[in-house]
Amino acid sequence: MLKEKNNALKESDEPDGLEQGRRDFLKHALTSSAAALVAAPAVVGASAEADNPDADITVAEYFQGHFLLMSDEEKKKSIARLEKRYSAQYKKKTTVSDVEAPDGVLFGYALDISKCIGCRRCVYACVKENNQSRHDPTVQWIQVMKMPKGNIAFSAENLDKGYPRKSEFGDYGVQVGGNAYKTAGLSTEDAQNYYNDDAVPDKDFFYMPVQCQQCEKPPCVKACPVRATFRDHAGVVLIDYNWCIGCRMCQLACPYHARRFNWGEPNLPAEEMNPKTHYFGNRPRMRGVMEKCTFCVQRTREGRDPACMEACPVGARKFGNLLDPESDVRKVLATKRVFRFKEEYGTYPKFFYYIG
Ligand code: SF4
Ligand code: SF4
Numbered sequence: 001m002l003k004e005k006n007n008a009l010k011e012s013d014e015p016d017g018l019e020q021g022r023r024d025f026l027k028h029a030l031t032s033s034a035a036a037l038v039a040a041p042a043v044v045g046a047s048a049e050a051d052n053p054d055a056d057i058t059v060a061e062y063f064q065g066h067f068l069l070m071s072d073e074e075k076k077k078s079i080a081r082l083e084k085r086y087s088a089q090y091k092k093k094t095t096v097s098d099v100e101a102p103d104g105v106l107f108g109y110a111l112d113i114s115k116c117i118g119c120r121r122c123v124y125a126c127v128k129e130n131n132q133s134r135h136d137p138t139v140q141w142i143q144v145m146k147m148p149k150g151n152i153a154f155s156a157e158n159l160d161k162g163y164p165r166k167s168e169f170g171d172y173g174v175q176v177g178g179n180a181y182k183t184a185g186l187s188t189e190d191a192q193n194y195y196n197d198d199a200v201p202d203k204d205f206f207y208m209p210v211q212c213q214q215c216e217k218p219p220c221v222k223a224c225p226v227r228a229t230f231r232d233h234a235g236v237v238l239i240d241y242n243w244c245i246g247c248r249m250c251q252l253a254c255p256y257h258a259r260r261f262n263w264g265e266p267n268l269p270a271e272e273m274n275p276k277t278h279y280f281g282n283r284p285r286m287r288g289v290m291e292k293c294t295f296c297v298q299r300t301r302e303g304r305d306p307a308c309m310e311a312c313p314v315g316a317r318k319f320g321n322l323l324d325p326e327s328d329v330r331k332v333l334a335t336k337r338v339f340r341f342k343e344e345y346g347t348y349p350k351f352f353y354y355i356g
Contacts, residue, residue, distance in 0.1 A: 054088070057081050066227070066243045067098075067279060078242075079279065086277070086284060090268075094275040096283050099301050101234035107295050108235075108322035109306075110332040111209060112356040115316040118200040118207030120144050125311030126211075129296060130282040131274055133266035141260060141293040142211040142308060145191040149206055154179045211308075212237065212258040212293035213341060213349030223253035229290070235322075235350055236295050238280040246288040255345045259292045295319070322350060 064070070064078050079096045086094035123142045126132070133139040161178030191208075201207065218237050221229050228243040229250050251259040265287045277283035278298035285291050296306040300319070309317040320327030325334075329352075332338065336354040343349075 054085060057085050061085075061242055064242055067240045068230070082279070082283060086273075086275075089284075090270040090273040090275065092270070092273065092275050094273075094277060097276075097278045097298060097301075099278070101232045101236065101297075101301055102303075103233070104323060106235045106322040106350070107214065107300060108320065108329045108350040108352065109214070109295065109309075110318040110329045110336075110338070110352045110354055112316045112318075112332075112336075113206060113208050113353050114355045115314045116144075116207040116209060117314055117316075118144055118146055118195075118197075118202070118205070119313065121311045121313060122209060122308035122317065125307040126293070128272070129274055129299075129307035130294075131266075131268055131277070131284050132291075133262070133264075133268060134272070136267055137262070137264050139260050139262070139266065139291070141258075141291070142209050143193055143257070144207055144209045145188060145193055146195045146202070146205050146207055147188070147191045149204055208353065209308075210256060210258070210341065211351070212295075213256050213347065213351040214293075214295060216348035216350060217346060219253040219255065219345075219347060220250035220259065223249040225249060232280075234301075236297060236300075237292075238294055238297065239290055239292070240280065241283070241285050241289045241291070244289040246290065248290065250290060255342050255347065256349075259290050261290055262287050 060081055061078070065074065067075065067078065070078065075098060079098060082096045083094055086096070123140050123144060126142050127134070127140055130141065132141065158178030158181075162176045162180065214236055216231075216235065218229075218231060221227075221231055221237060225247060226243060226245055228241075228245070229237060229239045231237050246261070248261055251261060262285055266285055268284055273284070274282060276298065278294075278301070281294045281297035296304075296308075300306060305319055306317075309319050318328040318332055320329040322329060322333075324330060332354055333352065336356060338352050338354040340349045340352060
């Protein structure tokens with residue numbers, strides 16, 4: 001199925017044009033500011049490795065095409081190169097899968113914010129499963145926001161602070177009450193993203209974990225000038241790390257702050273590296289590329305649950321096929337009070353929040 005889609009992409013989207021487009025973009029970007037800063041180290045790195053026995057692997061990787069447009073033979077070679085490099089680098093046999101998304105599936109997620117206790121076990125499980133940089137830089141695809149309860153507050157002192165105020169022309173009455181200037185409803189205004197409490201949950205707060213919302217209309221995909229990021233046919237937005245030019249347009253376009261950029265070489269201790277990887281998922285990334293939650297593509301394309309869902313101690317997380325009325329996620333949509341985060345942006349997230 002994916003192959004047919006890839007072929008369709010090849011025919012209808014003029015791969016030569018795509019190839020040419022990226023080359024042109026790189027040519028222009030390399031002579032201009034931001035992308036040059038990011039892309040240049042990779043080029044320098046490639047040439048500096050001329051004496052390195054693995055230099056041919058690095059150079060071949062640098063010049064390889066978009067994975068979706070590769071022939072089967074090219075894919076095999078690319079994967080063999082990566083497996084060889086990772087196995088040597090992390091001193092353990094590493095596999096890079098390219099298993100395709102299942103047919104007839106649209107992956108979705110639902111999170112019960114009334115159950116979440118803010119323990120961040122999902123964050124740590126995600127870091128471990130997906131080979132994220134441990135520190136310097138610290139990369140975490142899930143961010144748990146701690147927000148004060150009861151942020152819909154009315155106070156007596158705001159009663160006469162509305163608009164218009166009493167003026168020299170007389171008192172026309174307060175038409176817009178001062179309490180209207182306080183955010184009404186769920187607001188991220190007072191959210192703490194980096195709380196460090198001794199114990200959770202804090203009784204005066206609630207918690208809202210945020211990760212890639214796997215939008216059906218993903219602004220990040222539209223913004224990518226080289227189509228390194230794309231939506232697969234199971235609805236998951238992915239990145240070809242080798243095709244990414246590090247321009248960060250997608251990060252700018254994402255309203256959920258769900259994308260992370262590798263400013264430095266990722267710091268992943270060999271003994272902690274998860275060797276079961278996927279090309280579009282948790283394989284180790286490199287400096288100068290974008291990454292984000294993939295709904296654990298290396299697991300979910302094989303019928304397993306995402307690591308964050310398995311780690312949650314209170315069962316706040318549900319994952320499944322949105323096309324299957326019997327799936328947990330569909331049952332949540334049918335029976336609970338559900339909302340989408342920032343739905344006014346029209347991104348149609350397939351990540352839902354609910355109150356159980
Ligand atoms: Fe793209 Fe952000 Fe939507 Fe994820 S949440 S699909 S990164 S726009
Ligand atoms: Fe909330 Fe569960 Fe994540 Fe803990 S593991 S922060 S309870 S979603």
